[in-house]
Amino acid sequence: GAVVSQHPSWVICKSGTSVKIECRSLDFQATTMFWYRQFPKQSLMLMATSNEGSKATYEQGVEKDKFLINHASLTLSTLTVTSAHPEDSSFYICSASPGGRVDEQYFGPGTRLTVT
Amino acid sequence: QKEVEQNSGPLSVPEGAIASLNCTYSDRVSQSFFWYRQYSGKSPELIMSIYSNGDKEDGRFTAQLNKASQYVSLLIRDSQPSDSATYLCAVSQGSQGNLIFGKGTKLSVKP
Numbered sequence: 001g002a003v004v005s006q007h008p009s010w011v012i013c014k015s016g017t018s019v020k021i022e023c024r025s026l027d028f029q030a031t032t033m034f035w036y037r038q039f040p041k042q043s044l045m046l047m048a049t050s051n052e053g054s055k056a057t058y059e060q061g062v063e064k065d066k067f068l069i070n071h072a073s074l075t076l077s078t079l080t081v082t083s084a085h086p087e088d089s090s091f092y093i094c095s096a097s098p099g100g101r102v103d104e105q106y107f108g109p110g111t112r113l114t115v116t
Numbered sequence: 117q118k119e120v121e122q123n124s125g126p127l128s129v130p131e132g133a134i135a136s137l138n139c140t141y142s143d144r145v146s147q148s149f150f151w152y153r154q155y156s157g158k159s160p161e162l163i164m165s166i167y168s169n170g171d172k173e174d175g176r177f178t179a180q181l182n183k184a185s186q187y188v189s190l191l192i193r194d195s196q197p198s199d200s201a202t203y204l205c206a207v208s209q210g211s212q213g214n215l216i217f218g219k220g221t222k223l224s225v226k227p
Contacts (some may be wrong), residue, residue, distance in 0.1 A: 044217045104165060108159065
């Protein structure tokens with residue numbers, strides 16, 4: 001139980017283009033999903049919290065117009081990196097909470113983004 | 117600034133030994149504590165959660181929490197080479213609080 005999928009698992013895009021990453025909870029409904037970014041040898045940094053049917057809450061320093069988050073259903077959240085730059089290259093990981101505890105999170109397999 | 121501190125390692129232990137991983141946190145109101153395992157190039161996997169002082173055992177894993185000392189640890193008994201990974205400590209203020217992650221401790225179990 002508590003399986004989260006992400007698609008794609010890796011993507012290479014050119015600078016200036018946009019990339020969409022999907023996060024799905026496969027066997028549970030997730031009112032809240034989270035998007036993290038992890039640079040090499042660094043820990044996970046929370047980018048935003050996504051609540052179904054409402055606007056995402058972004059962490060300080062994360063540009064909401066650059067990282068568009070949509071949580072259209074209880075099983076799907078998407079992150080779109082707009083006008084990507086090489087410094088956006090990173091490992092993007094989503095997570096979801098199956099129950100009432102927001103802090104008990106299960107992670108998707110991650111998406112490796114490389115911007116050339 | 118809420119912080120979660122871990123020794124980056126690497127921590128090297130022989131196969132069959134006990135691996136001890138430690139974590140301290142700065143926010144005294146923290147209520148929920150988690151250990152995640154992350155293999156290289158993969159996403160974190162939840163292995164233990166603990167919410168009250170004392171020990172919690174699950175198979176070869178034991179989590180220990182001491183809120184007075186703001187300290188949480190993870191013991192891995194009978195360590196196996198497959199346990200070699202980075203272990204992330206995460207802390208939350210409560211059931212509706214976001215997770216704050218440490219930078220992780222890299223564990224290497226030598227055959």
